[in-house]
Each structure stands twice: as structure tokens, then as C-alpha cells.
Amino acid sequence: MRAITLGPSGTYSHRAARAVAEEIEFAESVTGIVERVASEEIERGVIPIENSIEGSVTESLDALVEYEVAVVTEIVTPIRHALLAQKPEFEVVASHAQALAQCRTYLESTYPDVVLEPVSSTARGVERARNDPTVAAIARPDNSGEQLDVLAEDIQDRSSNATRFVVLAPPDERSVAGGKTSLIIYPDADHPGLLLDLLDPFAKRDINLSRIESRPSGDRLGDYQFHIDINAGLYEERTQRALDEIQTVVQSGWVRRLGSYDTKHVIE
Numbered sequence: 384m385r386a387i388t389l390g391p392s393g394t395y396s397h398r399a400a401r402a403v404a405e406e407i408e409f410a411e412s413v414t415g416i417v418e419r420v421a422s423e424e425i426e427r428g429v430i431p432i433e434n435s436i437e438g439s440v441t442e443s444l445d446a447l448v449e450y451e452v453a454v455v456t457e458i459v460t461p462i463r464h465a466l467l468a469q470k471p472e473f474e475v476v477a478s479h480a481q482a483l484a485q486c487r488t489y490l491e492s493t494y495p496d497v498v499l500e501p502v503s504s505t506a507r508g509v510e511r512a513r514n515d516p517t518v519a520a521i522a523r524p525d526n527s528g529e530q531l532d533v534l535a536e537d538i539q540d541r542s543s544n545a546t547r548f549v550v551l552a553p554p555d556e557r558s559v560a561g562g563k564t565s566l567i568i569y570p571d572a573d574h575p576g577l578l579l580d581l582l583d584p585f586a587k588r589d590i591n592l593s594r595i596e597s598r599p600s601g602d603r604l605g606d607y608q609f610h611i612d613i614n615a616g617l618y619e620e621r622t623q624r625a626l627d628e629i630q631t632v633v634q635s636g637w638v639r640r641l642g643s644y645d646t647k648h649v650i651e
């Protein structure tokens with residue numbers, strides 16, 4: 384199996400992708416990954432979707448609306464960040480914006496004067512630190528290699544830090560089997576009780592929501608798409624009935640079924 388994920392080699396995404404593919408290619412952005420899977424250029428894509436400290440990776444949510452893809456697996460992985468640099472003194476810390484945010488308290492208390500530089504991935508930050516002795520990186524500790532020292536480990540603001548990734552496939556590989564399902568609902572409507580009407584079909588069938596996130600549709604202020612995960616499969620009659628009912632609520636909008644899947648836990 385061939386997969387594409389956020390590169391270069393050594394990102395957390397790379398570690399997650401290794402759990403589902405033998406051959407891995409790298410992209411510079413999440414949107415680029417989703418685009419290549421949607422156009423069937425590659426069998427699988429692995430993208431981060433949410434972090435336990437920082438919340439949603441909004442670029443991922445928006446790309447799932449823009450391109451037609453299926454979610455076929457979710458991967459949950461602990462995130463333990465290290466500070467890597469050529470020397471103990473540096474002026475800049477370069478890393479992915481999510482990683483910088485996950486270490487905000489540590490950075491503010493230990494290095495209040497450094498400049499934070501968001502780059503396209505943690506591994507890109509490592510490259511910056513390798514090429515410039517005034518730059519430190521936040522990344523996986525095993526990225527240090529010969530040129531960088533591990534100045535500190537476990538610098539994330541909470542030890543329970545974890546990120547959830549999804550494995551994407553072309554839309555015709557969407558599965559109805561699995562214990563979880565991801566949906567996107569765009570009601571294209573606004574009236575009192577709308578959200579209640581969207582959630583009640585799940586509640587009355589005892590379907591548990593594991594996540595609901597609203598994203599602006601981009602068309603006008605106050606107009607939202609809802610990213611919803613449920614602990615039930617599309618193969619289940621209760622799920623089908625709930626979705627039929629929701630379809631009647633969102634007559635001018637749409638309901639997208641990204642697919643049903645199971646969860647993998649990746650530690651190393």
C-alpha cells in the first residue's frame with residue numbers, strides 16, 4: 384500500500400502513516416494530501432484532524448469539505464515533543480503551529496524571549512535547526528540525529544497530549560463497516576432549534592456523538608458546516624434511520640457520509 388502524508392521524513396504524520404502503508408510519499412500541506420487522494424493518484428492519505436490540547440486542525444476539516452474522499456481508519460497517537468538544537472542558546476524556535484501551541488506554557492516560562500516561527504511541519508523545523516545554530520526545533524526526539532542535541536523532552540503542556548489522524552481513500556472505497564462514522568452536515572438554514580433538530584435523530588436512537596465541530600461555510604457570517612463523529616456504523620439500521628431523518632431537516636443543504644471505520648492506536 385502507498386500513502387501520502389505531511390513531510391519531510393520524521394513528522395508525527397509519518398509515524399502514523401507507517402501503521403497503514405509500506406511505501407510513503409510526502410507532501411507540504413494537508414490540502415495537497417487530500418487533493419491527491421481525491422484524484423486517485425495515490426491509494427491512501429494520512430492527515431491530522433484533532434489534538435487533545437489544541438483542538439481541530441482546521442485546514443484538514445476544510446479540505447474534507449472541498450474534496451470528495453472517504454475516511455477508512457482513524458489513528459490515535461500520543462504526542463511527546465522534544466526541544467532540539469545545536470547549542471543550548473538560541474533565538475528562534477521553529478515548528479508546526481500545532482506543536483508550538485501544544486508547548487505554549489513551557490515556552491513562555493522557560494524561553495520567554497525567543498521568537499516562535501511556524502513552519503509547515505515539525506520535521507521542517509528540524510531542518511531549520513540543522514541549518515542554523517540560532518534556531519531550535521520542537522519535534523519528535525528521535526529526529527535529533529548527529530547534528531542536534533535533545534535539550535529537553537516531554538515539553539508539551541499536558542502529558543496526555545494525543546493527536547487523532549484519519550486515513551483517507553478515494554471516495555469509492557467508502558466503507559459502511561466500522562464502529563465509528565464521520566459525517567459533515569451543511570444545513571444551509573438558520574432557525575431556532577436547528578441544531579437540536581440535527582442532533583435529536585441520534586439521541587433518540589441512543590447513538591453517541593464523539594465529536595461535533597462547526598466550521599464557517601465561507602459564504603456568509605453565521606453560516607456553518609458541522610463535522611460530526613458518531614459511535615455507530617453506517618451499516619446499522621439506527622444510523623441509516625437517523626440520517627434519513629436528518630436529510631428531511633436539511634432539505635436545502637447536504638449530508639456527506641465520509642465513511643465508517645475502526646480505530647488504531649499507534650505508540651511507536
Ligand SMILES: O=C(O)C(=O)C[C@]1(C(=O)O)C=C[C@@H](O)C=C1
Pocket residue numbers: 389393394395396397431434440462479481482503504505506546
Ligand atoms: O508536523 C508534524 O509533525 C505533523 O505531523 C503535524 C501535526 C499536526 O498538524 O497536528 C501532527 C501532530 C502533532 O499534533 C503536531 C503536528
